[in-house]
Amino acid sequence: MKINKGLSTYAGMLALAGGLLAAGNVQAQSEATECIAPAKPGGGYDLTCRLAANGLEKTGMIDKPMAVSYMPGGIGAVAYNHVNGVRDSDPNLIVAASTGAAVNLALGKFGQYDADDVRWLGALGVDYGAIVVNADAPWQSLDELMEDLKANPGDIAFGAGGTVGSQDWMKAALTAKAADLSPRKLKYVSFEGGGEALAALLGDHIQVFTGDLSELKSQLESGKIRVLASLSEERMGGPYADIPTAAEQGYDVQWPIWRGYYMGPNVSDEAYQKWVDRMSQLAQSKEFAELRKDRGLFPMSRFGPEFNDYVLEQVDQFESLANEVGLKQ
Amino acid sequence: MFDFLIHGFDVALSPLNLGLALLGALLGTLFGALPGIGPINGIAILMPLAYTLGLPAESALILLAAIYTGAEYGGRMSSILLNVPGDAGAVMTTLDGHPLAKKGLAGPALGLSAVSSFVGATIAIIGLTLFAPLLAEVAVMFGPAEFFALMVFAFASMSVMMGKDPVKTAIGAVLGILIGTVGVDSSTGVLRYTFGLPELYDGIDFVVMIIGLFAISEILLMLEHANRKDGNDGLPPLGRVFVSLKEVLACKWTMGRSGLIGFIIGILPGTGASVGGAVAYTTEKRLSDKDNSFGTGNMRGLAAPEAANNASAVGSFVPMLTLGIPGSGTTAVLLGALMLYNITPGPMMFSERPEVAGGLIASLYIGNIVLLALNLPLAGVFARVLTIPRWVLVPGIAILAFVGVFQLHSNLAAIYLMLIIGVFGYLLRKLGFSLAPVILGYVLGGLMEQNLRRALSISGGDLGILWQSGISLGLWIAALALLLLPWLLPKLWQAKTSKA
Numbered sequence: 001m002k003i004n005k006g007l008s009t010y011a012g013m014l015a016l017a018g019g020l021l022a023a024g025n026v027q028a029q030s031e032a033t034e035c036i037a038p039a040k041p042g043g044g045y046d047l048t049c050r051l052a053a054n055g056l057e058k059t060g061m062i063d064k065p066m067a068v069s070y071m072p073g074g075i076g077a078v079a080y081n082h083v084n085g086v087r088d089s090d091p092n093l094i095v096a097a098s099t100g101a102a103v104n105l106a107l108g109k110f111g112q113y114d115a116d117d118v119r120w121l122g123a124l125g126v127d128y129g130a131i132v133v134n135a136d137a138p139w140q141s142l143d144e145l146m147e148d149l150k151a152n153p154g155d156i157a158f159g160a161g162g163t164v165g166s167q168d169w170m171k172a173a174l175t176a177k178a179a180d181l182s183p184r185k186l187k188y189v190s191f192e193g194g195g196e197a198l199a200a201l202l203g204d205h206i207q208v209f210t211g212d213l214s215e216l217k218s219q220l221e222s223g224k225i226r227v228l229a230s231l232s233e234e235r236m237g238g239p240y241a242d243i244p245t246a247a248e249q250g251y252d253v254q255w256p257i258w259r260g261y262y263m264g265p266n267v268s269d270e271a272y273q274k275w276v277d278r279m280s281q282l283a284q285s286k287e288f289a290e291l292r293k294d295r296g297l298f299p300m301s302r303f304g305p306e307f308n309d310y311v312l313e314q315v316d317q318f319e320s321l322a323n324e325v326g327l328k329q
Numbered sequence: 330m331f332d333f334l335i336h337g338f339d340v341a342l343s344p345l346n347l348g349l350a351l352l353g354a355l356l357g358t359l360f361g362a363l364p365g366i367g368p369i370n371g372i373a374i375l376m377p378l379a380y381t382l383g384l385p386a387e388s389a390l391i392l393l394a395a396i397y398t399g400a401e402y403g404g405r406m407s408s409i410l411l412n413v414p415g416d417a418g419a420v421m422t423t424l425d426g427h428p429l430a431k432k433g434l435a436g437p438a439l440g441l442s443a444v445s446s447f448v449g450a451t452i453a454i455i456g457l458t459l460f461a462p463l464l465a466e467v468a469v470m471f472g473p474a475e476f477f478a479l480m481v482f483a484f485a486s487m488s489v490m491m492g493k494d495p496v497k498t499a500i501g502a503v504l505g506i507l508i509g510t511v512g513v514d515s516s517t518g519v520l521r522y523t524f525g526l527p528e529l530y531d532g533i534d535f536v537v538m539i540i541g542l543f544a545i546s547e548i549l550l551m552l553e554h555a556n557r558k559d560g561n562d563g564l565p566p567l568g569r570v571f572v573s574l575k576e577v578l579a580c581k582w583t584m585g586r587s588g589l590i591g592f593i594i595g596i597l598p599g600t601g602a603s604v605g606g607a608v609a610y611t612t613e614k615r616l617s618d619k620d621n622s623f624g625t626g627n628m629r630g631l632a633a634p635e636a637a638n639n640a641s642a643v644g645s646f647v648p649m650l651t652l653g654i655p656g657s658g659t660t661a662v663l664l665g666a667l668m669l670y671n672i673t674p675g676p677m678m679f680s681e682r683p684e685v686a687g688g689l690i691a692s693l694y695i696g697n698i699v700l701l702a703l704n705l706p707l708a709g710v711f712a713r714v715l716t717i718p719r720w721v722l723v724p725g726i727a728i729l730a731f732v733g734v735f736q737l738h739s740n741l742a743a744i745y746l747m748l749i750i751g752v753f754g755y756l757l758r759k760l761g762f763s764l765a766p767v768i769l770g771y772v773l774g775g776l777m778e779q780n781l782r783r784a785l786s787i788s789g790g791d792l793g794i795l796w797q798s799g800i801s802l803g804l805w806i807a808a809l810a811l812l813l814l815p816w817l818l819p820k821l822w823q824a825k826t827s828k829a
Contacts, residue, residue, distance in 0.1 A: 199468070218678075
């Protein structure tokens with residue numbers, strides 16, 4: 001009897017875990033919507049999917065909760081191939097993407113498929129790059145850093161959370177270019193994620209961190225870092241109001257990190273338009289503005305063909321930069 | 330100065346939060362016990378739920394932190410009972426935990442590991458309460474060069490595991506390092522050993538690696554002996570169920586030392602419970618393995634990694650709470666959860682949101698006691714899992730793992746890869762290799778390479794950076810001592826005695 005009791009406890013626990021897993025991955029039925037996060041749970045793509053899922057549900061634009069599923073692999077390449085090869089016409093499926101995906105497309109890292117092989121749907125939010133130094137660093141403005149960088153490029157190590165060629169590196173490379181320094185001469189150290197790079201900055205192991213504005217909030221408050229420039233078109237509000245843009249300091253560097261979605265290449269025009277309408281309506285709602293703000297994102301509203309063109313143009317730009325520095329294989 | 334903690338206990342002892350801590354402890358134990366889920370995924374799956382339920386920030390954080398610490402308790406179960414680590418921190422637990430179960434001591438092994446986990450976590454929580462801001466300053470002193478030296482030290486300490494068959498241990502570690510190199514190279518973005526398959530770009534996932542190497546190979550071994558009559562692989566009948574006080578007391582210094590080691594390693598960003606467990610185990614073997622019985626079911630060999638992995642898990646809260654920098658993959662996900670609540674961790678959090686910082690730390694104290702209370706009596710129940718025939722149990726675990734891995738990848742390639750690694754693990758076992766060095770090589774090798782390359786790109790290729798700071802120099806000396814002393818000491822001893 002005792003054994004049976006033990007067994008049933010164990011079986012009950014397994015059933016509970018199974019139920020939890022199932023709840024996380026409700027298989028899409030014909031009318032149920034799904035968002036694929038092309039990464040493991042918990043990262044930026046997860047956040048992007050949940051932004052759409054929570055927003056659409058809260059505003060009542062979908063009646064069943066949107067399923068979020070995970071498809072890590074190849075920094076998004078596995079999902080990109082999947083949507084091109086398997087679920088190419090699913091009218092209820094959207095996939096999370098970001099500036100990082102555009103960079104990888106430009107570098108030809110998504111295999112045989114190009115940027116125009118999917119239907120780009122739209123972006124619901126954006127973050128901006130930032131040039132960050134330790135609060136004890138000698139540079140008070142972007143200009144001072146740039147002058148020093150021109151004189152002694154070997155003494156200033158840049159670091160961020162991605163590899164050479166990633167979107168994090170692009171921020172550093174464009175900054176170097178704005179100082180007329182070849183990105184190939186730039187000292188760049190890649191870390192696993194922005195957190196590790198930030199730790200290295202605080203410990204004075206690197207001198208400049210090219211991060212994203214939203215991840216800097218707590219350090220800004222604690223006064224341990226100095227943000228020399230935000231890579232946005234104009235100054236951002238709230239806690240970032242005192243941070244000048246690179247442009248106003250005379251350096252033409254902008255780096256928006258949009259968070260958006262694409263759909264399969266053979267999705268019908270009606271289904272695509274339905275999603276475009278849904279997303280643009282969502283972007284205008286008040287509830288959604290709250291959700292977006294909670295996730296540290298700034299507003300961005302580009303949908304449908306306008307967004308499609310925006311992404312394709314961006315991929316072209318990145319491609320020429322990659323060619324210029326000899327990154328493209 | 331400890332106002333925040335008193336306030337925190339006020340928060341954590343409210344009925345809702347106490348209930349959530351209990352629920353989290355239970356769920357976490359379960360997530361840790363089931364190979365393939367682990368704390369990161371458990372938290373990532375439950376985080377949206379907590380948010381949707383409208384729990385206040387401190388309650389959500391208490392729930393998620395209880396899951397995290399619970400998972401470190403749970404991870405040991407399948408390590409001890411099935412020789413399959415439930416999560417990353419529990420790899421070293423298999424080394425002595427499973428042999429104990431094979432001797433019929435599964436119950437005492439589970440009990441002892443619960444006590445060790447409790448002691449390790451308690452040391453770390455006290456450390457967190459007293460010294461968090463100070464320790465955070467030390468943690469950022471670890472740059473790439475210091476991390477590289479730490480990894481050299483970790484590999485040097487692995488030399489004590491070489492035991493009977495040093496060549497096979499070394500080969501195993503190198504194989505692990507090789508497997509770790511698959512994927513996008515983390516500094517240049519160049520693809521390594523991916524054979525044009527995008528599924529391999531991100532490298533070989535830890536869960537895929539562990540399940541394949543341990544669980545699948547176990548099934549293959551069982552298939553080989555399928556025609557054996559007894560379903561239990563000749564396991565002796567379960568002996569006594571509870572651990573004796575004498576056994577616990579015999580390990581008190583082991584737990585203390587290992588808890589401290591685990592805590593210190595946990596504080597460093599980027600190193601997790603797996604590194605903490607490995608260093609604690611090898612240190613303990615060096616210090617207290619007089620009769621060379623580590624690896625054959627030594628109680629100390631079980632207590633050391635268990636105390637250390639729980640201490641590491643708590644330690645990784647230090648950089649998260651004080652600097653807003655995640656100390657491990659799991660705290661990175663927790664940080665995301667805090668962001669949803671518009672809370673920015675950092676030094677300001679203790680003064681601006683004391684109910685969150687204090688509530689979390691207080692809930693760690695409470696959760697830890699709850700977990701001990703939950704796990705000690707349950708040891709007997711869980712030990713009975715071994716009375717289920719293994720041909721039911723291990724495939725059952727494998728099916729759960731398959732479902733878990735598919736859930737996280739939505740892709741069959743991960744399943745195939747797991748099977749291939751399983752066959753590889755089976756071959757290694759048939760050839761008499763131990764699997765722990767392979768896993769350690771896989772985990773430490775990647776960290777070592779990345780940090781070496783980071784250090785060299787900072788210095789512009791000058792090797793001097795690797796031993797420039799006091800910390801790295803100290804680690805180098807310690808590593809050298811570890812390698813040379815066992816060889817030198819007997820000679821010195823001989824010289825001394827012959828003189829006299």
